[in-house]
Structures are given as C-alpha cells and as structure tokens.
Amino acid sequence: MTELSPELTQRILDAVAAGFEDQIAFTTTLGRFPSLRGQEHTAQDFLHDQLQARGYAMDRWAIDVDDIKHHPGFSPVTIDYSNAINVVGTLRPRAETGRSLILNGHVDVVPTGPVDMWTTPPFEPHRDGDWLYGRGIADMKAGIAANIFAVDALARLGYRPAATLYQQSVVEEECTGNGALACLQRGYRADAAIIPEPEDDMLVRANTGVLWFRVRVQGAPVHVREAGTGANAIEAAYELIRGLRELEAAWNARKGDHRYFEDLDHPINFNVGKIAGGDWASSVPAWCEFDCRIAIYPGISAQDAAREIEDHLRRVSDRIPFLANNPPQVIYNGFYAEGYVLEEGTQAEATLARAHMSSYAEPLQSFVTPGYLDGRVFVIYADTPCLVYGPYSQAIHGFDERVKLSSVQRVTGTIALFIAEWCGLEEI
C-alpha cells in the first residue's frame, strides 16, 4: 500500500535479474508447445504443472459454451471446445491485507504461415543477442513467463503477495476472447489486472474492439467457354472486398468523434485474412468465401457494427447485377467484441507508473492500439482496471516474430514491483 523503499526496489530488481536466465529457458520451453488454436492444451498442462510445483492452488477446465453464450461479451464459436482449456493458479496469503491482483496472459498463438518463410523453425525458439525468436514468443509467452517469474523473484527474497494473486493462462485471445471471458464467468475477480502483451514498454490507454466475419458469395457456374454468361464468384468477392475498404475509410474518417483515437493515422484496420473459392480452373467458380477482421471504436457495440457492415455490403451488392440477385451471406465466426478505454487516474495506473519508473528509469507512456485485447473483459464487464503493458517486440503475427529480452526483464521487474506495492508482501 505504501511506496516501496529504494532498497527493497533494488533487491526485487536484482532478484528478477538473478532469475532471468531461468526465465528465458522457461519461455523457450513454453515456446516449443505449438499452441495453435485447438491445440493449446499441452502448453496448458505444462503451465498447470509449473504453477502447481510453485505452490499455487490449481483450477483447470475446458470452456463450456453454454456457460458463457448469454454473456454480452461472448463471441461466436465455430470449433469444438473440448480441448480449449483454461488454467488458473491461486496464491493466497496468510492474511489478506493488500489488494488482490490477476496476472493474465494468453497461451494461444496465431498460425505460422508458410514455414519456409521463417529463418528458424517457429516452434523451436532461437536466441540471438537480445532477441528471442519464435511464434508466440512475443505474443505472448514471454508475458506469461514474466507473470510467473515476477512472483518467483519475490519468493526468492522470502516474500509472497499479501493479497490473493491469480495467475491466469487463457486460450482464445487471438480469435474470440472467450478464454478470458470464461475466467470472469467462473467468478475470478480482483482489484486490478495486468496483461503483459507485447506493447513496446507502454501502457494501453484505449484499444479497438474487433469483429470477425466470413462473407460467402455463391453464384451459377458454367463452362468457361460461356464465361460471359456466368458469374465468377471469386471476382464478385473482390468487389465486396473493395467495398469493405470503402467502409474502412468511412470509419477512419469518423475518428474525430472518438476520444483517444483523434490523432491516430489509421485507427480502423480492415483485413481480409483468408480466402477460398472455386473447385476447378476450367469452371467459372460457383462460390467464394473470405474471412475478415475489422476494428470498431470503444463505445460502438458489436451489434451496431455488424448492422452497418451488412447494410454496407447490401449497398455494394446492389451496384453489381450478379450480387444483387445473389446477396452475399455474412457469418460471424469469431471476435464480436467491443473496445475499451482505461480511464486515467486509477490507483492501479499510478502504481504501475512508479514501478515502471523504477525498472526503466523513464516515465511510463501510454498509447492507443488498434487491436483486440482481453483487457476489455476486465474493464467493460468487471469494472476492473486492467493494465495491458508489456515488452518490445517485432513481427508479431509475422515471420521471425521476436521479443527483446532486455525489455522482458524490465517488464518482469515492473510487475514484481507492482505486486510488492499493490498486494503488499508477507514473509513466506
């Protein structure tokens, strides 16, 4: 509750430094689990065992869609959740004298793309100077390790938090946000939360919501010798993609109406991330479907955004004779999530700012990011200040994804100092 003494601050940072080679080894091991969507469970089992060995009380469960589907923060699910396992470790003090804290991270990683585009194999983490490479290393296995090793550093000094601390490792952050939501539904709450996503040593002040949707075009195929009479579904799909770029431009033009987004160059990113269509080079394709991601400003509900997307696609379709007769289908198949603003002036942020200054010797900066974050679950649905704050990275979601190790060490120091001040410490 009180600010940390310079002497304790230094002892904590030294303890983080002393454990940092082990932390890199741990991050490397975690990075070897190919925790792509639908196959996160082996990494989760590893984390479960690691936390249990450290004395956490463990909770591990498969997300049940029925438990969360009526929640306003729920996103549509298209896969089987039998192996969608959340892991939460709880560390309880003898006496609850401080403020409780959730340290959260997601274990799921995005696909690698063509593996031959990687310099080294994506699930064989590779250290080169101050960088650690691998799919998911920055986004966000380094963060999960930082959460765990921050507490370990305190333990090395003979301390544990003087308030309940939860380590959450969740799934589904890269596609729905249902993993963090399922933790909330299961009753996990605290006075603050930290999520060490790769945020370039800064705190996220606000972020966008995100919608995922699939657009399906279906037409009448003919022999290509009659190509003029048939509707090419692949080319019709492209007309819709161009139409969605118009919607993106329109939404970006509204940035002035949205606090914290006025000064961003391009807050609303639309992406067509996946496409499939047609069966045969010599048949005019009868179908094409493409998967999209678009951002929405905080305060815009997913429902309102969805309505605007569909209305816009209908207008685009009306311009194209074939599409006018074959309106495209829109299927929501993932993120259906609002953005959030971390209001300024919380005690949690002030605590983070002090811890950051001690660890970095520079003031904490905040910024606005145009991507989805599980922070929205805490801020919107639990009224909990959520500090999304983490290390410097490059090429997340790309080839040769990497995190800067010196930055990870400083972030770990910040988290350890935050715990010491926010939760307080008791001797083990």
Add this chain to the structure above:
Amino acid sequence: MTELSPELTQRILDAVAAGFEDQIAFTTTLGRFPSLRGQEHTAQDFLHDQLQARGYAMDRWAIDVDDIKHHPGFSPVTIDYSNAINVVGTLRPRAETGRSLILNGHVDVVPTGPVDMWTTPPFEPHRDGDWLYGRGIADMKAGIAANIFAVDALARLGYRPAATLYQQSVVEEECTGNGALACLQRGYRADAAIIPEPEDDMLVRANTGVLWFRVRVQGAPVHVREAGTGANAIEAAYELIRGLRELEAAWNARKGDHRYFEDLDHPINFNVGKIAGGDWASSVPAWCEFDCRIAIYPGISAQDAAREIEDHLRRVSDRIPFLANNPPQVIYNGFYAEGYVLEEGTQAEATLARAHMSSYAEPLQSFVTPGYLDGRVFVIYADTPCLVYGPYSQAIHGFDERVKLSSVQRVTGTIALFIAEWCGLEEI
C-alpha cells in the same frame, strides 16, 4: 465406302430407336459413377466389362507419365496416375475391307460445386421429359453411350463394321488431355475419329488450345494493427487477376489474325477458377494462390503462350511495389495444349454430313468453340480427321447439367450411319 441406301439408312435409324430406352438406362447407370478426377477407375471398370460382354477385345491400363512426358502434346501432371485408367475395346472384322475408326469419349467429369445448388443429386441422374440431368451426363457420358449403342444398333441388325473399330474411354480430358494422348502413344490409330462431345448437334471446325497455371504470391505478414506496413497477398493476387484480364483483352483483340476466329465475339476466355490464401482473419495474409485457365488460338504453341503470360505478369508486378520485390511464381499444373483446325474437304466430314442429313433431315453445320478438345491429339499429332460432334446440352460444368435425349438419339443415329458407310458392314 458407297453411300447407304435409303432402306438401310432407315433400318439403322429404327434399330437405334429400338435400343434407345436401354441406352438411356445405360447412360443413367454410367452417370451414377462419380468419375471425378482421380476416381474414374470404377466407371472405367464398368465400361470395360460392358464392352467385353459385347465381344470387344479389351485393353485397360494406367497411364504412365514416363511413357508420354516427352511427347509435345503432354501436359504437366500434379496427381498420382495409379488410378488413371484408360479403356480401349477393339472390334475386328473377319476381313478388313473398310476404313478404320476410333470412337472416343472421356469418362472424367468436372467437380459438382456446392451440391445444394443442384435440384437433384448430381450423381443420381434424373430424367424429366426430353432431358437427362446429372454431372457428366452431357459432358460426356451420353456420348460414350452413343458410341457403344451405335455399334449395338448395327449388331441388332446382324451387322458389324467391316474395318477395325476402337471404342476408347479416356480420362484426363477436363484437365490435361493426357488420356487421349496415352492412347495415341500406345499405338492406337485409325482413318478417322469421332468424339461425341456436347456440341449442340454441330461439328467443331476449330477450337482453342488451353493452358492451366497457378499463380502464387508470397508476402510478409504482420499483425493487422500494422496492416499498412505489410503486403496483403490476397489483395496483391487480385491485382494480378486484373492484369490477366488485360492480357485476355489483348489476345481477343488479335482474333482477326486467326482463321475461323475472326467472327467470334470473345474467342479467348480467361478464368480464375480457384483461389486459396491466408491462414487467419487477424493476420495480414502471407500467401495466396489462384488457378487459371486461358485459351490460345490454334497455331500458338503452349510454350509461346506461357512466355507471354509470364512476361505480362512481370510487367504487372513491376507496377506494384510489393510484387516488384516478391515476383509471383507461375506453375503449370494442367492443360498445356494447342488448339486445332479441322481442315475442310475431308472424306470423313463428307460422310458425317450425309449421316447427319439422314438422321436430322437438316444439313450439318460446323462452328468454332473456345474450349479444349481431345480432338487436338488426333488432328495435330496423328494427322487424323477427328469429328467432334455431339448432342444438345445445357449447363455443362454448371449446376443441373443436362442433355437433350432426342438429340442424343439423333447423334447415335448419325454415328451408326457413319460407321455403316465409313467402315462398311459385314454380317456377324
């Protein structure tokens, strides 16, 4: 050798009519075999047994790429040919007094596309009035049946051809033309050939060659929050598709230089028939590939056309910064085939014209078609007049593909009359 008497002509047409309900039943049975590429062998086994039961000497073999890959008419192969089975039945006379004949048809069919777009299941042929529906019924199982039942009709009158007659059922017509090519390589030759493709009761005077190629774009994916810095491979692919439409227009503008093609509206059809790209809605896609089909005029070699396609794609790529640094790959994965012209004035055509007049009571018309035909194997590489001539159809390669049964009966009559005059007849 001599023209048929009116009396024999009528007896033959009556015999075709007498067998026609059986012929429809046979076509229906053949249509139930889902002889998509790579799975034609069960239909081929059926045809083998049917021909054997009729007294043909049978030859059945899997195409060996090594046997044909050095032939100038060879097209690249991307699948395993273990089940790519050709079937040829030979019917020999006691005394070879007439002219030999190959009756050819392909048993492979193109994909159905989404099955729910069909009124009735594509591999459960359905008769409605004068139409028989099903995938491959028109293109070209009705033609294979016509070849067989034309000979059967003569047999019912106690006759067989007085020259060697081959029934060829080949694979790979819809993608490479390697099935017909493998028959030629195996030594099958004759004084003329007939292929009853669905040609709306007309003779094909000339057709285009066809090239298949896959274009692969590979880029650098990034998190969508940095979408501006990454190259979206799906959108880059569309730039190339637009570029190929320019090439199509340029080639169409040259139609005046190509005999028989001057008066066609749009002789060169380009089609993008299949597309796949990206892995994840929220990652800027790293790759996209699309499968194309384009026609070429007779006399243009596949090699020359390929060079022009690649040069054009290079010019388009140069206009687009991302593509200039990541030139697309072009992979030839199917048709690599020239077109042909059936020269006017052959005895074979004169014989067909007489047979057609007897069957239809209308003069034979010829036309030019902008699609691939196995006829090129006979005309270009064996100097054999090949008569591609067949029934009226609708929606080949589309949904609810269908053939007009009264037209099939007349085509069968034409073929039976052609055999009688071209090969001559001997009593069984």
